[in-house]
Amino acid sequence: MKLPIFIADAFTATAFRGNPAAVCLLENILEEDSHQQIAREMNLSETAFIRKLQPTDNFIQKNTNSTLTFVTLSGELKARKAEDGIVLDFPLYPTFPQDFHEVGDLIKAAIGDTLVQDIRYSPDTRKLLVRLSDSYDRSFLETLKVNTEPLPQIEKTGRVKGLILTLKGEPGGQAAPYDFYSRYFAPWVGLPEDPVTGSAHTILSSYWSQQLGKKEMRAFQCSRRGGELDISLRADGRVDMKGGAAIVLEGTLTA
Template sequence: MKLPIFIADAFTARAFHGNPAAVCLLENKLDEDVHQKIAREMNLSETAFVRKLQPTDDFTQSSCFGLRWFTPASEVPLCGHATLASAAVLFYKIKNVNSTLTFVTLSGELKARRAEDSIVLDLPLYPTFPQDFHEIEALIKAAIGDTMVQDIQYSPDTRKLLVRLSDSYNRSFLETLKVNTETLLQVENTGKVKGLILTLKGEPDGQTYDFYSRYFAPWVGVAEDPVTGSAHTVLSSYWSQQLGKKNMHAFQCSRRGGDLDISLRADGRVDVRGSAAIVLEGTLTA
């Protein structure tokens, strides 16, 4: 078996920044277990599989494809950065002729459209609800110790826990915060939480970034994800309400870092815009 495979750094214009995702282009269906084996072999936070929906489809001419995402440990229902990487491969390397691509996924149809030197993803927008601190106190203490917390929200649609740190902290604090992910699987093993978002309000002048974040998902085999589109389907909803803004500029404060431009839409979805740098292309042989 030989498969075209690429690695693209998403939500950045520079190689070795942003979030790397592997992208496999599938002419035919794979055996189910092979997806996971390839994702484990690539050992990135996500490996995306773009497949033709009909035998007559063409990666250059067609505009609709199937898309699945796998971490090294499991399949996930939504991944923004690997969707951006998939679109970048089709637009920039395969030279797909369409201005907009549609991906059929476990989260419904997602669209990716060209926008000058970037790509805009049409993603769902997920509301958050207040979470009682005492119910998840052990999880928060295990992750960030005595770090001061200003707000706690939960997204039942995505099973992501959003923890807003005190406004007294700055970006540097979030970037250097030591987060203990090793014990989280023991502290939270009910299945309620599949991802932990730490977030912080941006600078008072509002001219740089509206908010910052980091994202941790040891429950799906990813200790810390560098830049996370799916987390921003939750963060966008929360910070839009907190800031009273529909258009926001966000930065994920991982070691690699990544920029996201966010626009909430009237139809209840969110446009997330970012760049991508393709750093590897080759053939997977198995």
């Protein structure tokens, strides 16, 4: 069995930055064990398997508006090509105030005595959003040592599956200004830190839109690889996220 396979870095225009993912193109359905074996071989946090719903489907002819619709295990995902990147169509999830005393042990274990300005919770995604004090800057968030190892033992009810740390941006202070910064951690699912996280920005977009009074924003995820997102909240309650993509590997998988 020979399968076309790619590694793409998303939310960046530069190779070896952004969020790396393997993409495997399938002509036929594979057994789930084969999916898992290929994913383990790729050794990345995400491996996507793309298959046409109908063998006769022709993406070029059917997508004259440059939009593709993917039917995924999480629902439909629409992607369209823009002049300067790819736009993903995501749901937008609200956040609700969270009492510090209910999650204080988790936060202290993760970031120690770092000053916290706001805490929110997203029941739709089971993500906890922790906004750091406005007295900190981007370099502080980038260099902050976050201890994720004990978090699954501290919070093991299943209520929290991801931790977002976020910080207000400095729109007027940099050559490439950003409205907000973030980092994302999910040790509950075996991911100590994710390089760039689209799902986290479905919550961050909602939160920062309310805080800043803006519908159009630019965000930077401060992982070691780093990633940029252009965010646009839509009137239908969804959010468009635009980012670059760099193909860093193209080949054939033999199995």
